[in-house]
Amino acid sequence: MTNQELVAQYGPRESMDYDFVIVGGGPAGLSAAIKAKQLASGAGLEISVCVLEKGSEIGAHILSGAVMDPKALTELLPNWQELGAPLNTLVTQDQFLFLTKDNSLEVPDWLLPTCFKNEGNYIVSLANVTRWLGQQAENLGVDIFPGFPAAEILYNEAGAVCGVITGSMGLDKEGQPTDQFQLGMELRAKYTLFAEGSRGHLGKQLIARYSLNADADPQSYAIGIKELWEVKPSQSKPGLVVHTAGWPLENDTYGGSFLYHLGENKVAVGLVVGLSYKNPYLSPFEEFQRYKLHPKIRRTFEGGKRLAYGARSLTAGGLNSLPKMVFPGGALIGCDAGFLNASRIKGSHAAIKTGMLAAQAAVAALQENRSGDELAAYPQAFKKSWLYTELNQARNFKPWMSKGLYLGTLMVGLEQKVLGGKMPWTLHLKHADHECLEPAAQHQPIDYPKPDGKLSFDRLSSVFISNANHAENQPSHLVIKDAAIPVNFNLKIYDGPEQRYCPAGVYEYVQENGKARLQINAQNCVHCKTCDIKDPSQNIMWVTPEGGGGPNYAEM
Structure with missing residues (x-):
């Protein structure tokens, strides 16, 4: 059933009104919520703020x-240490x-x-x-709704x-209501901040x-694949940060690795x-799997135990790929806009800062009795x-x-080490990532080693x-979008790249009656969004699943 049909049969929708609705309970969204409450309290202003989070918590x-x-x-x-923020391992090397x-x-x-x-x-x-930021937000009176994705x-x-x-609950595979059906709610706001x-x-x-994005360079993305390990005490070096470039990637492929030593014999790689x-x-x-087999890397993990796994895309185009951040009634903050500093391999500080800046503009607008306009500030x-x-x-x-x-490497070293980031030139990206994939006929298959089940x-x-x-x-x-494209275009020209770029085994081509068919194992999805980005025909669209679905990362 369509949304209109669902509303006609089960509506009207319930609704709630807020001053601010924030979509996404990550560092950007929660920081915006905290800052809005702080500013309102300092000005003697009562405001209502809610945060929607698609994850189970x-x-x-x-x-x-x-x-x-x-x-x-x-x-x-400023007193984050007194408040018990889980920043416990200071970088030492x-x-x-x-x-x-x-x-x-x-x-x-x-x-x-x-x-x-x-x-x-x-x-x-x-x-x-x-999670700690979520506790601080709740202490200030922010309403947080985990398991409620913003769908429209x-x-x-x-x-x-x-x-x-919010997304409706209790629909079956064909989109028909089941006995557990619940129509999504409207959450109305004077300003809505998107921090997905x-x-x-x-x-x-x-x-x-x-x-x-009319005046911006094409956005550029990367996929980050991560594991958390418990290593032997002799291999644990809390505070050590290791980055690598080069192998296993070819020289014309952007990327690199990280290896971070936390406390309690844990290493993020x-x-x-x-x-x-x-x-x-x-x-x-x-x-990534063969990277861990490198002689310099494997010694850290031999005899250890893998604890967790996950993957996520990164918005890495930088300043020149930033879209306009505001529109009537709201703003993009954090990685929804793309504030990651790829050169530093850091984005959480940028997410927090942009959440704060957007909140300042939104609270100032409320003080001026404005709503629904562009937050130009x-x-x-x-x-x-x-x-x-x-x-x-x-x-x-x-x-x-x-x-x-x-x-x-040479030019980044020149710009950052010699010129201190004060270069008189600006380079631009010209192609979206999905436009960069070349036909399979121009390349040779890569012979990857079989997994050993240990590293x-x-x-x-x-x-x-x-x-x-x-x-x-x-x-x-x-x-x-078009059921014919996977076989007739992706498989025929690119040898089905979705079965390789997906880090969760969601996509596989199977044979039925002598014909290929793309099978989608959606239950495996870890919400990395790589398919939405890299599909050469832009035929795959990631939308929000039922609330609470997806990965459940404990310490990632």
């Missing part, structure tokens, strides 16, 4: 490396390695640009930091955003509706692969902030690295420890 869908710069957090909550298949070369500390140095930063579980945008008669509609993370489902719609890669046979998941404040300065200094990082490892693993055993779960009898949240 705050932090369930949060995955990041992560090394965290506490600068923005200190601005938001940085290593940057260039890998070949069998060897490694460590870059001397004096040669490292500032962007690769982490003095004063913390190795964290961003999922745990986010509400517009008023003037075309301004005036809230969102990278490649946000609603953020993508807003960018298209209001042409927010991952590989980031730019989604502008050309070879349709490349599998980011398989590249938000992008103006961003332009005057330390975050803009930081991103401006790194604006050429992704364009340079897209030109290859060697030239990119390297298969997809399904990995998905199992991501705790991914979706109700089996629900509509697929992976929508194929």
